[in-house]
Amino acid sequence: MTAFAPVQPATRRDLTALFAPSSIAIVGASNDPGKYGNWLAVRALRDQDTRPAYLINKTRSTVLDRPASPSLTALDRPVDLAVIAVPAAGFDEAIDDAIAARVKAIVAITAGLGESGQDALARQNAIVARLREAGIPMLGPNCLGVLDNTTGLDATVNEFRPGSVSIISQSGNVAIDLAEHFTDQGLGVARFASLGNAADLDVADLVDSCVDHDGTEAIAVYCEGFQDGRKFARAAARAADAGKPVVLLSVGRGAASTRGAASHTGSLVTSTVVLEAVCEATGTELVSSPFEMANLLQGLVRTRPPAGRRVAVLADGGGHASLASDSLEDVNLAVEEFSGDLATTLAAELPETASVSNPIDLAGGGEQDITSFVRVAEHLIDSPETDAVLMTGYFGGYGDYDPAMAVGEVQAGRDLGALVAQSGASFIAQTMFPDSAPAQALRDSGVAVYRNVEHASWVLSRLTQRAQVTSHPLPELPEPAQPLTETGYWIARRALAAAGVPFVPAAEVATAEDLDREVAQLRYPLVLKALGDEHKSDKGGVILNIADRAALDAAWHDLQARLAPPTCSIEEMADLSAAVELIIGVRRDPTFGPIVLVGIGGVYTELLKDTRCALGPVTAAQARTLLLSLRGSALLTGFRGKAPVDIDAAAELVATVSAYAAAHPEIGEIECNPIAVTPTGAIALDARIILPPSTS
Known part of the structure; x- marks a missing residue:
């Protein structure tokens, strides 16, 4: 079983001196306005009243008409943050000076180190080793610095x-x-x-x-x-x-x-x-x-994620109402018709020409009474029939249309913002006039405002998806098992079978004598596979439905004559009449570790590319969710009268393969394709394990 742990704080480094230093020094401070050392010094001195700033220059006693020191160690006071902007040739000396001065953090502006070749990278690594031994965190090198607007840095x-x-x-x-x-x-x-x-x-x-x-x-x-x-x-x-x-x-x-x-x-x-x-x-x-x-x-x-997919569209114009509705449905959100009670309530606030069924078209209601936006929004927010509100169209432009409305429209923006803040509603706005004072009033009140309705809809969709998951436990990687040192179909098959992956009965044969001996243990019909080529089915290397010994001998001689495989696999043929074929695989990413893949498999894998992936290893429950999220998941749950297959068995098989891959970091890729999933179980029909060249 895959172990999961709640997200624990990693061993975190104290970066107080990086973002909230009590003092700062610019190493490489310069009078030359074309140098970083000048720009940084000017900014540091600008905040001198709240945070002491020291200028370091090896050759000048003054910089920017201020006293300068030749080194950090020459200062008679401690420095929290050293910002180093010296040429690469002097960087080691500046670092050693910072270590000796016991600074608490370093920002390295200097370029020409790890990005400049292997020798420079080795030099950079040696510097980092010295800093870590001294317990001094460094940002960079080759960076543009650090800022914290909450501390004034x-x-x-x-x-x-x-x-x-x-x-x-x-x-x-x-x-x-x-x-x-x-x-x-x-x-x-x-x-x-x-x-x-x-x-x-x-x-x-x-x-x-x-x-x-x-x-x-x-x-x-x-x-x-x-x-x-x-x-x-x-x-x-x-x-x-x-x-x-x-x-x-x-x-x-x-x-x-x-x-x-x-x-x-x-x-x-x-x-x-x-x-x-x-x-x-x-x-x-x-x-x-x-x-x-x-x-x-x-x-x-600015927007609380919606609890569901139902969106109320509030527009002043039929065109924007329709555009917004289409845009929302394009991102899998629902613009559902309101109940009669809600429609009646809304109609009481609006002109007779208004549409109140969802989408709402105020039909000139804004010009007659700008506060109608607020009243209608309040009804929509209070209604159990909506999860979110998208306001779209002309709001923000009424003041230009009629200057007498300008003050009231800005106030309506503030009132809408206050309503949203007080209710905690999911409310988002699109306007033709995003730079207007009413639009700014919405933003100032905490409402997200967009120029294009497709952008507002996309954001609302992302927020809706986000609301579905409230915690994020991560899989633990197990201790590495005894590594594999060689691969091949039968090595992979035996290893995975030992881990709990079910396979059809089979035997590996290299000679006619092997065939005679092993076939006695198997039941017809059989499959004969030529080994040594992952695309064996494309080359006629897989012969199916071998009904008896005569057909087996004919198939054997055919494969030897055409492909001369080093070995073959003789296997009982699974009954696929009620089966769905899946692909299950794991690829080890060099940065993130095992990535688990499931999809519609068999010969259609590359054609359909109907796959889903997850950070591995995965549990059976996660695997089940992945399988049911495939575009072709209806094949698993019963399609056109076919019986549903055993999704739980398939999910257990996915979890088993992913756990095995996670325990074997030497494996680059692992794949079972196809997996035959029937109403009564799941069984692997093929397997591959691939080691990177350095470990094979």
């Missing part, structure tokens, strides 16, 4: 509007781009940390720190790679369980990552699939652009 080179979202980014430019999108959405930054080379502190360390930070409501992560995927998973799951969602933007998610994969499982489990599985397990939201990230974060920090 500004040790970076760009402006970040204050807010409640923390940004952890491997790319400084992406972080700046993201901050611009935040501004467009009315969001701001609590913390910013530039990972750079992430030689010491990694994304998981910083996520963990943000979970413990009162000023952070959500965490935006841009990462180009994870040193320890399981460590990140633990931190992200902890963040989700603490109500501080992580939104992840990553690169390298294309199909190129699976080149050289040796099995169907390997080719189907792309880097994107791996990230999707990890994100699903940890409650992390995966996005594809800074724009998507900002859109989703606005919803996450």
